[in-house]
Amino acid sequence: MPPIIVARQLGKTYRSGKIETHALRDASFSVDRGEFIAIVGPSGSGKSTLFYLLGGLTRATGGSVTIDGLDFNSLSDAERTRRRGEKIGFVFQRFNLLPTLTARGNIELAHSIASPGKPFDSTLLGKLAELLRIEARLDSRPSELSGGEQQRVAIARALITRPAIILADEPTGNLDTENSDTVLGMLRHASQELGQTVLMITHNPEAAAVADRIVYVRDGRLHDTPPPPRADSKPFLSSLLSD
Template sequence: MTVLETIDLQMIYHVGKVDVPALRGATLQVEPGEYVAIMGPSGCGKSTFLHIVGGMLKPTSGRVMIEGEDLTAMTDAQRTDLRRRKIGFVFQRFNLFPTLTAEGNLKLAERIYAGKDNRDPARRREVLKVLGLEDKMNHKPLELSGGEQQRVAIARALINRPAIILADEPTGNLDTENSGVVLNMMRQLNKEFGQTIIMITHNSEAAARADRIIEMRDGHVVRSTVSTQAI
């Protein structure tokens, strides 16, 4: 089953009396275990696309199917529930809770996903080991480097076994070395866990690590190419 399918996705923002189209019919399919990079100039609709796929925005028209569930036919509460069950977000600015430790951030995600008494410590340990964070669990975000913070954010996105990880410029705030580490880890997660990843990036080197590169222009998907690395 296709893990993600968008059909003729349109999104128009109403700014005062002016209509601003962000998506003009974006159609895309992503298969389970795929690692897809979305590229395109600023304002082409990448982030809007990601927010719609993640259930944080409702499109003006078109359909979004996630593992067969029609996101666009859902209420706000149902979209929130689907996001909880099937989506993991990774943001450019990490977006960790500054008052919680790395482990606290993971536990909060577990709590939201599974409730108070259904945590999975074994899963947590496994994720932390893969991301090399075992010795950082009691550190708060401000006590971690940018790369470590982003790895915690990835761990948080991964902890509940989402169908798709949506990463919005995950290396945008990192230096070259840390960017490399984070990208390697995302590749590793994709390979070892079969994790489906959709990543927005401006960085062609980052995009080259994905299986497939989608190019967007003016709210359309204009090209889909298999990356050189995948070849």
């Protein structure tokens, strides 16, 4: 089977006025169906930019990204939005739950966007809520939930659509050890048993160790092995841990 994600010399330069930031340069890699990849790197290295590009949330300024055979950069905005909803479940670093909806409302909305007209799978929601320990919180609004609870609602929202690809930015960042282990176990299960492809940004070496493969990001470039520390910066691992 062809890889589900293929990035070729993908690049993103942010421009504001005369200032250019090369957030990502020449990123070439591919991801097999069902693979679980951890993306690690210090703050500001380009991880979230890579996340937005791979998820079709923003357009590259160079190179291409193909998701399940579709060149996301060449699609119209409307088509890209539709395909994205069908194929990808997102867990954002800041959760991005809608404040006016309850936890359940947020999860139901994600389903109706991804699968318009299809019945909502209440059994799956029940299972996810039980595993994520949010059954008692489903009728609460985000402002009534702790950070860890909001994060677990965001994870249920990403999984409810049974997406082919799960993109998660620091999904265990706000969780205690028990909930973190649960979430990592669910992502592992999604990849190993359900064949879903998982890309997880993380600062946590224990979380990264759960993945099949680690991609290191440094100064907007991807590496297969930890890049050597720069003379003018802290060692890679300590900069990773102190973020």
